[in-house]
Amino acid sequence: MASKFHFRNGSSVSRFAVPFRSIIQRFIIFFLVAASISFMLLARNESVFIEKTSNFTTDIFAPVLEFVSRPVASVEKIINKIDDLSRVYSENARLKQENERLKGWEAVARDLAYQNKLLKSLTHFSGHSQVEQLTARVVGDAGGPFVRSVIINVGSLKGIKKNHAVVTGDGLVGRVISVGLRSARILLITDINSRIPVAIEESRDRAILAGNNIGQPRLTFLSVTAAVKEGDRIVTSGEGGVFPPGLPVGTIVNSGESGIRISPLARLENLEFVSVIKRDIPGSRGLGEKKAATSDIRVK
Amino acid sequence: MRDTPLKKFESRARDQIPLFILVCLTVLSGINFYLPNYNAVAINFPLIGIYYWSLHRPDLLGPIPVFFIGLLYDFLIGNPPGMSALIFVAIQGLIGARRKTLLAQAFWVHWLAFFGTVVVASFSLWLIGSIWYSTLMNPFSFLFQGLLTLSVFPLLVGLMGWLRIKLLKV
Numbered sequence: 001m002a003s004k005f006h007f008r009n010g011s012s013v014s015r016f017a018v019p020f021r022s023i024i025q026r027f028i029i030f031f032l033v034a035a036s037i038s039f040m041l042l043a044r045n046e047s048v049f050i051e052k053t054s055n056f057t058t059d060i061f062a063p064v065l066e067f068v069s070r071p072v073a074s075v076e077k078i079i080n081k082i083d084d085l086s087r088v089y090s091e092n093a094r095l096k097q098e099n100e101r102l103k104g105w106e107a108v109a110r111d112l113a114y115q116n117k118l119l120k121s122l123t124h125f126s127g128h129s130q131v132e133q134l135t136a137r138v139v140g141d142a143g144g145p146f147v148r149s150v151i152i153n154v155g156s157l158k159g160i161k162k163n164h165a166v167v168t169g170d171g172l173v174g175r176v177i178s179v180g181l182r183s184a185r186i187l188l189i190t191d192i193n194s195r196i197p198v199a200i201e202e203s204r205d206r207a208i209l210a211g212n213n214i215g216q217p218r219l220t221f222l223s224v225t226a227a228v229k230e231g232d233r234i235v236t237s238g239e240g241g242v243f244p245p246g247l248p249v250g251t252i253v254n255s256g257e258s259g260i261r262i263s264p265l266a267r268l269e270n271l272e273f274v275s276v277i278k279r280d281i282p283g284s285r286g287l288g289e290k291k292a293a294t295s296d297i298r299v300k
Numbered sequence: 301m302r303d304t305p306l307k308k309f310e311s312r313a314r315d316q317i318p319l320f321i322l323v324c325l326t327v328l329s330g331i332n333f334y335l336p337n338y339n340a341v342a343i344n345f346p347l348i349g350i351y352y353w354s355l356h357r358p359d360l361l362g363p364i365p366v367f368f369i370g371l372l373y374d375f376l377i378g379n380p381p382g383m384s385a386l387i388f389v390a391i392q393g394l395i396g397a398r399r400k401t402l403l404a405q406a407f408w409v410h411w412l413a414f415f416g417t418v419v420v421a422s423f424s425l426w427l428i429g430s431i432w433y434s435t436l437m438n439p440f441s442f443l444f445q446g447l448l449t450l451s452v453f454p455l456l457v458g459l460m461g462w463l464r465i466k467l468l469k470v
Contacts (some may be wrong), residue, residue, distance in 0.1 A: 003402070025363070025396075028362075028363050028364065029363050029389060029392075029393045031388075032361070032363050032364065032367045032385070032389045033386060033389055033390065035367065035382075035385075036367065036382040036383070036385040036386035036389065037382065037383030037386065038382070039371070039381045039385065040380055040381065040382040040383060040386070040428075040432070042381075043381045043382065044380070044432070049442065050381050053375070053381075054375045054381060055373075057372060057375040057376070058375060058376065061327065061330070061372075061376055061391055064327055065327060065330050065331060065376075066396070068327060068331050069331040069332060072331060072333060072334065073332075073334070076334040091442070104319070138332070140330040140331065140332075140376060141330070141331065141332030141339060144329075144339075144340075144342050144344070144377050144379065144441075144445065145340065145341070145426075145429070145437065145438070145441030145442050145445055146377070146379050146380070146383075146425075146429055146437075147377065147378040147379060148339065148340075149329070149378040150332075151376075175345060185378060192433055192435070192437075193433075212438075213441065214339065214340070214438065215337070215340075269334070269336060269338075269339065270332075270334055271332070294317070
């Protein structure tokens with residue numbers, strides 16, 4: 001009877017309810033901590049559920065990111081235009097010089113193209129499969145110490161697939177790691193998970209370009225006999241079939257004791273538009289696609 | 301006098317303001333500000349929001365929305381999913397435990413408390429990240445991210461304080 005009386009009293013109810021609520025609250029926090037850890041473990045095991053949820057979320061938020069990032073991009077464009085105006089005379093002189101130099105290269109290129117065509121016809125060379133490029137806008141540029149990735153506004157509806165290479169006019173940007181219907185995530189070549197088979201353009205020595213989350217990825221697995229010097233250009237080797245061969249990647253900026261570092265040719269900090277190279281990747285269909293896509297993104 | 305349905309709707313909508321602000325802060329984390337080297341040390345905007353609303357209106361921001369904000373942040377940024385959710389829920393729990401002590405303090409005490417929050421969050425993220433990637437991650441990125449987050453704290457707290465008074469009236 002006494003307990004009933006106490007429960008009818010407002011203060012007594014709150015005396016019981018407050019600790020009870022606190023216990024529930026603590027239980028929820030423990031439950032959510034456990035759920036977070038479960039999410040991490042599932043993601044570590046490349047769970048399809050996590051991947052689909054992530055793609056679905058990115059699909060929903062990609063238009064929002066696009067809408068929000070446009071004013072910022074406009075401001076950046078204005079700043080760049082002012083910067084360009086201030087350098088217009090020196091830039092003009094430099095471009096004239098470059099034009100003269102390129103005219104010489106044009107003659108060489110025409111000659112080589114003719115020779116190439118002739119040799120191909122002589123050897124009945126079938127050539128590389130035809131590639132199609134799709135231009136996409138960068139709508140999300142993830143920041144933080146963990147990842148170097150961007151979100152673009154095209155997805156599987158436009159034929160984007162995992163592992164498609166992504167470039168700008170300057171050079172390689174990265175590759176597609178996840179695809180939603182209307183958005184896709186690009187893993188940049190500077191990301192700690194990125195491993196790209198490359199070759200030194202001049203000597204054709206093969207190596208693996210390993211991202212390290214800072215601006216200058218490292219060349220690894222380069223033959224000890226390989227001769228490298230600062231300024232050498234690095235291109236994709238085409239090994240593994242994920243990246244087409246010959247895509248410009250970067251130039252060697254440091255080849256000291258601490259390893260060989262590369263400065264990417266593409267301006268990864270200011271990506272606004274990129275081109276996705278839509279190309280069938282050998283052995284990347286069905287289940288194999290998932291395996292091919294994920295096996296090389298883990299840090300070994 | 302009983303509230304009209306419109307009043308009830310308005311009241312419910314107002315209650316969602318902290319969550320809406322947190323979603324906005326999360327989206328803000330996903331855009332490019334075109335600042336040199338910014339991406340490596342991008343500000344953790346939701347952390348500021350979680351600190352603020354957990355302190356001032358915990359009744360409007362429970363651990364479940366915070367968990368989902370963490371997941372959204374991870375999905376948009378590309379972090380290992382669940383990592384920020386874990387940190388955000390833990391940080392909210394910690395702030396909840398110190399709420400009564402902190403509420404009546406001056407702004408610089410709040411800033412100092414947020415400094416502690418940033419240290420805990422950054423160290424936890426660095427530790428989990430290093431385990432996740434099986435390599436020691438560069439601690440300087442975490443350090444500079446923390447410092448940047450700390451530097452925009454007064455501005456964002458001022459803005460959220462103004463919104464709280466204008467829209468929530470408390």
